[in-house]
Amino acid sequence: MRIGEIAKRSDCDVETVRFYEREGLLDVPAREANGYRRYSEMHLVQLNFIRHCRSLGMGLADVRTLRSFQANPELACDEINQLIDGQIARIHQQVESLRLLERQLHMLRDTCHANQKISECGIIRNLTQAAEGEGCSCHPFGKPN
Amino acid sequence: MRIGEIAKRSDCDVETVRFYEREGLLDVPAREANGYRRYSEMHLVQLNFIRHCRSLGMGLADVRTLRSFQANPELACDEINQLIDGQIARIHQQVESLRLLERQLHMLRDTCHANQKISECGIIRNLTQAAEGEGCSCHPFGKPN
DNA sequence: CTTGACCCTGTGGTAGATACAGGCTGTCAA
DNA sequence: TTGACAGCCTGTATCTACCACAGGGTCAAG
Known part of the structure; x- marks a missing residue:
């Protein structure tokens, strides 16, 4: 899907999606031949995770930390x-x-x-x-x- | 009094005092021969007023509004x-x-x-x-x- | 004469976006 | 074919309410 669709499906702004990418919170998506960003369902899950944490009042630094925890499931919680x-x-x-x-x-x-x-x-x-x-x-x- | 004293007496930072002046919230003070700001008791009252409003969670725009109301005591409240x-x-x-x-x-x-x-x-x-x-x-x- | 506490201006940073400017791409209808 | 319009791109500026320097001047004490 393109940036407009993922933004709509995760109920946030297009600029915000690009912002999360710049901040290293959202994985860099593939690009179409014309340079447009191409997102997968995995990106949607990531984006919803971020928005969900934000809705709980967490800062982006905390979200980053949680995401790194997710990536290392063998660590203690x-x-x-x-x-x-x-x-x-x-x-x-x-x-x-x-x-x-x-x-x-x-x-x-x-x-x-x-x-x-x-x-x-x-x-x-x-x-x-x-x-x-x-x-x-x-x-x-x-x-x- | 100088900026360090007014800052201490209104319990805020020196930089914050200069910031309020730049924002037009605090009257521009006189200057000493060496260029240092020279504040009067009136400035202290103004500064305490601002800090007090801020402690009530008001934004600087609201403080500005209230200050303009103060300056026009004939208006209805x-x-x-x-x-x-x-x-x-x-x-x-x-x-x-x-x-x-x-x-x-x-x-x-x-x-x-x-x-x-x-x-x-x-x-x-x-x-x-x-x-x-x-x-x-x-x-x-x-x-x- | 030097140290240290003040003061000055100007610039840049913070969080978490939001809002353009200026330009390219893609699709639809007249 | 042409034009309009939506959507996408990068890059930069803006917002709040300050805080933190850099780089320099001023002044009194020791």
Whole structure:
């Protein structure tokens, strides 16, 4: 199949397929006489594997690692477990900080309900006061990373 | 104060301060005779405001918008509410999809506990099978964005 | 007089794509 | 036959929000 078809069948962009090839994640395909890429079913499996890992939030470096593990089936799978555990920890961490963020935003939002002038807007006042180090009426803000 | 001090007092990097200036988020400071940037307390408030918004997960475009609102206190604050509401929706969305992701990763992790060979590893098998379109023993995987 | 901590500009890199520019190939209809 | 249009090619630039240099200037202390 050609690049347009494999892209459609794996639900991603044509440019993304070429990008994965450049990155060494997807095997280099054969070429037709006119220079067009010619993909096999194996490429489709590879591409779906990559997209699946990406949908689990893994970075391309992790995908590369998993693919090399696949290529060496005699190795022990401790490293795979570690990789997945690391991924779980990262995601958990992200969830926690985003939930905190969500609560902070709700509190901020509650400081302004009515349609009033900006000079009286609780949100702007809140954000500005925090910036002036005068504390904040709705919560103790965290520092950016 | 000089750039090193304002950076330290707003808990960010010197390069980041120059970056905000280039991006037009932080007012251009005066210069000393030797060319060094000279900041006032006003700049510190501006910088803290930016860092505070960033800590709430807002993008620099939103910060720019908020700063322009600050500069026009006679406007109604409907737009500010919309901006914050949009931010809340984005964060909520992110939390939800990450929580789903976390559950999926836990299920995936549960398919491999023992120290065994990769050829028998449930994780690799799971990821590969999903890629082959044979379904997945632990859950229905979502597609990447 | 040298060391070391600052500061300057400018450029390039990160992740994971996305979006062209500019050009070739292939197929269909008028 | 000609023209339109979709699809493919390479290569480069763009995006976010910075971080990390290189290569150089400035300044106070020892």
